[in-house]
Amino acid sequence: MATITTIIPTYQRPRLLRGCIRSILAQSYPDFEVHVYDNASGDETPEVVAQFAARDPRVNYHVHPRNIGMMENFAYGIAQVDTPYFNILSDDDFLLPGFFDAAIDNLTADPEPGFFFGGLLFFDGAKAVAAPVEGWNIEGRVEPSTIFRALFPGNWITWTSSLFRTAAVAAAGGLKPELGYGADVELLLRLAVRNAAIVSRKPCGVMNLHHGSASAADGGQQYSAARILxxxxxxxxxxxxxxxxxxxxxxxxxxxxxxxxxxxxxxxxxxxxxxxxxxxxxxxxxxxxxxxxxxxxxxxxxxxxxxxxxxxxxxxxxxxxxxxxxxxxxLRRHAPTDRYREYETLIERVRNDLEPEPSEALGRTMRIAAG
Incomplete structure (x- = not known):
């Protein structure tokens, strides 16, 4: 049995999904499985995943007969996990090199923390617009009240750079999909109620901000007063x-x-x-x-x-x-800090590495021409 399961819920984003999967397969830590949960996309998503699975048996695919909703798809993927650790990666985001190594090294050295939270970068397609962990002024093992305060709503946080102990998430009650787009932060907070965490400022994951992302498309309406309460x-x-x-x-x-x-x-x-x-x-x-x-x-x-x-x-x-x-x-987009320029260089380098191989690009062009 593998050590880590990576859950990728997806819906009609085959091009972005390629880079997402590639960022996981590029991790130097090898003991993982990738499980793609397709929310009835009805496009070339099965073919994209099949190309990876044909070359790497760690890649797995499941398609729902109908669209069950975004957060329900996340919850479904979590319920299938049978490895000691798991992470969740949206199909439009990607991991940075060394994430699995850093997370596993820390969590195996200390068996008590319930999750690892690495450096999280928000990228708008041109600039790194936020690196929230930089401002926490904490690193290494942190106790529940400290990580709880850092993750508390009002901060810009998601689970893209987290690796979870499966048992800790189960003990906390799992994901609550009925909470909508806030369910990721709510799960992190419930974990922090009873679990210490490992925090690393090392950049580990990139969340892409674009018009097609769920939070952008929603216009913030999921975060109504009733939802926040x-x-x-x-x-x-x-x-x-x-x-x-x-x-x-x-x-x-x-x-x-x-x-x-x-x-x-x-x-x-x-x-x-x-x-x-x-x-x-x-x-x-x-x-x-x-x-x-x-x-x-x-x-x-x-x-x-x-x-x-x-x-x-x-x-x-x-x-x-x-x-x-x-x-x-x-001001945020044009922040001239050297640190953010360093992040942007890293993101650009990794994005270039995640571009399709020539054979994949050629195959896609031929399919479009044939259609």
């Missing part, structure tokens, strides 16, 4: 369960509750203004209602309502927020 409440329940089971102490539970409850108000307030900047007034007003009703923050709710009103004050506020958002985006 559901995520927080699920994590709060995980704290209570871990306390009852004796996995954490009363003091640890109090610390985690404080982080959660202090974060709800700020997260909702900040989210309301993000929604206004995106032009979603109704969603912002819904968030104001939640701020007042759930958090008792009438003052903050009133501020959101003033900004969301369709009068001159509201219009000026929304225009100002959109301007700020555009300026921040430009």
């Amino acid at each position: 559901t995520i927080f409440e699920s994590v709060e329940n995980a704290v209570e369960l871990a306390l009852r089971e004796g996995s954490i102490t009363q003091e640890e539970a109090r610390s985690l509750r404080t982080i959660i409850r202090n974060g709800i108000e700020w997260r909702l307030f900040r989210r309301a203004f993000v929604l206004l900047a995106q032009g979603y007034r109704n969603s912002a007003m819904e968030t104001a209602e939640t701020l007042e009703g759930r958090c008792g923050s009438a003052r903050l709710a009133a501020i959101v309502r003033v900004a969301a009103n369709a009068n001159s004050v509201g219009r000026l506020t929304c225009a100002g927020l959109r301007s700020i958002s555009r300026v921040r985006g430009r």
Whole structure:
């Protein structure tokens, strides 16, 4: 049996899927399996995977008879894992060299941490726009409250650079697909309730930001006030369960509750203004209602309502927020830091290495011509 299972849920992205699979097969650590779960793409995805499987028996393919939904596909893949470790990679993202080696070396040296979280890079096609682990100021083994605080909503985080202990994820309750696009962060938080983690600043994975990505296509609407509250409440329940089971102490539970409850108000307030900047007034007003009703923050709710009103004050506020958002985006894209330039060089080099081999490119051209 292999040591690592890599889960790749996919839907109608055969070109991007090639680079994703290639980034896994390029890992120097050899003891892994790749399982592609096709959400009824109905395109050339089976052929793309078959090309890899013909050359490497570690590549496996499963196609659903119908599209079961993105997060349900993630959950399905996790449920099939029978190896001690696994990672999840979206079909439009890719791993960086040395990820498996770094993760396995650390997790086998210390049997207690439930997962490894490596350096995570966000790339918009031209620039590295974020490297969140750089700002954590933590590395090596970190205890639950520390990794919980680092992963807490409001930070820009996903699981692209994580390797999980299968048993730890099962003990935490697995993935909750009903939480939508926030289910990845929620799972990481539930893991952090009861598990230490290994953190590495070494760049390990790249999340691609593009118009076809789920979060971009959604426009942020999955992160409604109700969705945010559901995520927080699920994590709060995980704290209570871990306390009852004796996995954490009363003091640890109090610390985690404080982080959660202090974060709800700020997260909702900040989210309301993000929604206004995106032009979603109704969603912002819904968030104001939640701020007042759930958090008792009438003052903050009133501020959101003033900004969301369709009068001159509201219009000026929304225009100002959109301007700020555009300026921040430009500044982020043109950040001149040497560190980010170093990341961009790394990403470009790896992307070039992941380009199709001449035989694959020729085969694809001939199929298109024949069609």
